[in-house]
Amino acid sequence: MKKSITLKELAKLLKVSVSTVSKALNDSHEISESTKRKVEEAAKLHNYKPNRAALNLKSGKTNTIGVVLPSIKNFFLSRALRGIESVVANTNYNIVISITNESHEKEVKSIETLTNGMVDGIIISVSEETQVIQDFSHLHDIPDDIHVVMFDRVENTINSDKVLVDDYDAILKAVRDLKFKGRNKIVLASTISKLSVGQQRTKGYIDSIKDKHEPILVEGPEDFIEVKLNKLLKEGDIDAIIALDEESSLAAFRAGKKNDLLDNGKLFIIGYAGKTLSEHLSPSLTTVDQHGKKVGRTAAKLLLERFKRPTKDIEQKVVDSTLRERGTTLKRS
Amino acid sequence: MKKSITLKELAKLLKVSVSTVSKALNDSHEISESTKRKVEEAAKLHNYKPNRAALNLKSGKTNTIGVVLPSIKNFFLSRALRGIESVVANTNYNIVISITNESHEKEVKSIETLTNGMVDGIIISVSEETQVIQDFSHLHDIPDDIHVVMFDRVENTINSDKVLVDDYDAILKAVRDLKFKGRNKIVLASTISKLSVGQQRTKGYIDSIKDKHEPILVEGPEDFIEVKLNKLLKEGDIDAIIALDEESSLAAFRAGKKNDLLDNGKLFIIGYAGKTLSEHLSPSLTTVDQHGKKVGRTAAKLLLERFKRPTKDIEQKVVDSTLRERGTTLKRS
DNA sequence: CTGTTAGCGCTTTCAA
């Protein structure tokens, strides 16, 4: 198809003024039905599409929402994205997504391009690097008229709506569950000890385990965790692992397998992982389900509400996660 | 931070004209070094950011690329997205992503909003529904000055650059491999028989199996496939399954497990699935690796080239996939 | 009911 026509050209074709065409297309009461019809016909015929840039310039709004995510392969984040999409789809807003790959630099760049008049609002979960170096200036620099909603990995010094997961409580419950099932020595494994959410979860573990024994923390990259867990398991008497993310969950799983502790129920594991993966491991993996989609939906709703009432008080919502019981916390014969 | 300042306001502050400021900021030779410095300082101080809408309107370009994907949880597509991102990241283009959830309506809407002056080009893999109802008018309607690159799920009547996967050949090779390993009765399972890529793969199977036996096609939704395969396996003499997508691969896997055919190597499976999942099944799943990232990179490069040379001939590239040998095609004792 | 005009923020030609 050829380039689409402009208002002005359409007006010339119809031998009326630009404003008449504009008003007709916007169904203004000022225009007679007959001309409206004529204009609409011509518009369709010539494939008229209003120029977005002009609209944006005129209105000072863009009707798009920027979503900044650290990663897309992370199952929680991609579920959250689905959630965001599902509520935005019913509005006249568009979504632009920017993925930072956990890089601070990329995040800064993303925020910069998005805030340069590309979006009216931003939903963000910050990158790992940003949380590590604790540099949030790019977020502080976002103009006041661009509304921000943070979710999951949030930063308290940013004055924005927030959606959190009950990380601390979730692990509290996980530990309680394991204790209830008679587990006496529970190890914590995490590749995300640098993330706020990881720290919350770890805190939940520490606070709830200390009446039993000293906390045993295995933190680091996936392969390190696997090696370390292997060693710990070999030494004996560990009877449960709580793993805070997919990578450590799988490392724990492999270590448990290797030491032949999983199929007989000698080792319990509670991890974080997507449904498909968890269900297809054998034994299947008991997980903490964070309800990513709900988190995303909540964040999107908060932003849309704020568009309507820009001055309302900052809100902070918490989405409770639930323990999804599967094979790795089941007593075997 | 407050709303950022405009050129005009900046000019007033500096008591110079708008054009001077504009030129200074664009480092024009027409402007003296001293005023340049002054302007730049003031710009930084007041956090001047050029208004994107105005820029777009003026230039008629947006420096944005739209990526339209049917799904984000599909591992191949999300790898492709990573690939696209990785090459676009090194340019001054931005990416906006639109996910159609395999819906034609959503795809039409996406294309509409993107082509309304939101992007300079589009990279798309069409939705399942679009391929089923074979309605590509929304793609035909894309203005000529918005360049399109299709990948994976392409449509030949669209005159655009394309990146394909060697679907037909990949399955040809898979069948050959199974035959070589002494497999005599090979079933094909697919939830994607409505997709062009699914059909290509199926064709590869049919063409290469017919010297052995009549093709055995199990097509439909995941649960149907599982039930059907279960029945077939129970009846005996099936010694291999080729599954064309993650869902059917897992259905095949479960069926094989249930009939106790996998751990002893009585049943071989070649499927399509992501690395993590494939490796953590037990036995691990042999897969066809489509090199999603490379596909994405290739598509992005094609688009960027076309921006530079809009009139060059349409290109079509094929990315070869490779068989990733794992446990489900290994002979056991 | 229709048209004229100003202006959104910016670049760029042309004039000074």
Add this chain to the structure above:
DNA sequence: TTGAAAGCGCTAACAG
């Protein structure tokens, strides 16, 4: 070396 002015495509106040 600087400034005035036009114009990108559109909307809306105002005039007719």
